Amino acid sequence: MEVLIKFVVPSHPRYLRLVRAGVGELAAFHELAPEECRAVMLAVDEALANVIRHAYRSDYERPIEVNCRALPDRLEFALFDQGEAPDPSRLAPHPLDDVALSGRGTHIIRSIMDEVAYEQLPGGNQLRLTKLLPPRKGAKS
């Protein structure tokens, strides 16, 4: 049976910590190693920060929905916002610049997650992040 945790929070940075806590616990509950839990938490956090900074241009009173789904073989995080569509060049993989002060969030997300998919939906944007889970001991392949 799948597990679903849903957050609907204002686009204020103070709520990032709340979502991080839920994401970290969900990852730990599904037996990811501590460093993998921290990585998954970081990737979701970076995606939320991108929504706040870019989609909502730091307007802190807009809604962000985060659906966290745990399936037998993967964790899925679907972020939905009603802000501006992202610049396609920002979503695309690009080499890191040693001296750039920004632009590392997308690189972090792509480094950690197994799948990153953006979709424009009626009324907003959806970013779906997927982390595959290692096979459980004793599980049928």
Place this chain on the structure above:
Amino acid sequence: MNASVRSNKGLTIVDVQGHIDLGTSPALRKTMLESLKNVDCLAANLADVKYIDSSGIASLLEVLKEAKRKGKKFVLFGLTAGVREVLQLTRLTGVFEIHATEDDVLNSVTGA
């Protein structure tokens, strides 16, 4: 996030505690840039950092750039596993001068 400034044997140290993220990194950046104005070397103690994101890393990078621009030093010590992992993900581990402990920084910087 809390950032407090102290001195040990002439070395100015910013002790950072808690979560550094989009909401808290501007305050940390401000504290460190202010502290850097008055010294030749600034050390950031990250031993009690529970979480850092790319905006926190960008703040550290901005302080490093300012230090280099002014001919000063900015070093990090006490990195937790989480901080080290984010530095590795952003490929910035080699950009910063990183020490294990405060004593290591003092030995390196002041020769104490």
